Amino acid sequence: MSFRKMQASLEAAGFATLNIDYPSRRHALEALAEYIHPAVALFSAGSEGQLHFVGHSMGGLLTRVYISKYRPERLGRVVMLGTPNGGSQIADRLRNVAPYRAWFGPAGAQLGTRRDAATSALFPPVDFPVGIIAGNRSVDPVASLFLPKPHDGRVSVANTKLDGMADHTVIGTSDVALTPSSAPPGRSPCARSTAASRARSLPAADGARCWDGFFRLPPIPATP
Numbered sequence: 301m302s303f304r305k306m307q308a309s310l311e312a313a314g315f316a317t318l319n320i321d322y323p324s325r326r327h328a329l330e331a332l333a334e335y336i337h338p339a340v341a342l343f344s345a346g347s348e349g350q351l352h353f354v355g356h357s358m359g360g361l362l363t364r365v366y367i368s369k370y371r372p373e374r375l376g377r378v379v380m381l382g383t384p385n386g387g388s389q390i391a392d393r394l395r396n397v398a399p400y401r402a403w404f405g406p407a408g409a410q411l412g413t414r415r416d417a418a419t420s421a422l423f424p425p426v427d428f429p430v431g432i433i434a435g436n437r438s439v440d441p442v443a444s445l446f447l448p449k450p451h452d453g454r455v456s457v458a459n460t461k462l463d464g465m466a467d468h469t470v471i472g473t474s475d476v477a478l479t480p481s482s483a484p485p486g487r488s489p490c491a492r493s494t495a496a497s498r499a500r501s502l503p504a505a506d507g508a509r510c511w512d513g514f515f516r517l518p519p520i521p522a523t524p
Contacts, residue, residue: 350376386459387413
């Protein structure tokens with residue numbers, strides 16, 4: 301999923317940004333965390349202020365895995381867009397189907413609602429501010445056969461929620477439209493996350509006001 305418009309909005313508001321593309325179809329989440337670490341660490345070392353993360357779908361789960369292993373010293377806030385924190389029933393049904401496994405790869409097998417101990421260990425309880433944006437409309441009629449309503453065509457609204465989250469809001473859109481621009485041909489819809497630093501608040505995305513509540517959170521206490 302392309303974050304180019306979001307990246308431009310963040311930079312116009314004063315953020316330095318790192319827009320990460322990663323091979324989500326080839327590796328499990330723990331390997332993807334290793335893959336993105338050098339770029340995130342280099343970006344963080346060259347930036348001032350807190351480091352915030354925005355992740356779409358699988359990107360939100362990857363953010364959780366990354367922070368659990370490589371938590372930045374100046375970690376700020378995390379925004380998740382349609383992230384299946386509680387898993388997706390679609391993954392439960394299709395994880396052993398060849399086309400699903402070919403498209404989503406090893407990480408796709410980690411998106412289900414029934415997680416084994418090893419997968420559950422990748423997602424410890426959050427102790428940082430997390431804001432979640434979920435969609436409640438679907439453009440995929442097949443998804444309604446698997447998902448409890450309301451849902452965005454990939455994950456139910458209920459399964460986007462997360463214990464310890466600071467805020468949660470639902471907007472009338474689908475998973476595909478949760479980011480400001482559509483995915484180019486051949487790009488996995490899960491293969492994006494963005495890190496941003498040095499700004500005071502996030503701007504609205506394409507004029508929507510859905511961002512505001514997540515960044516009117518209490519300041520993070522300074523580390524002694």
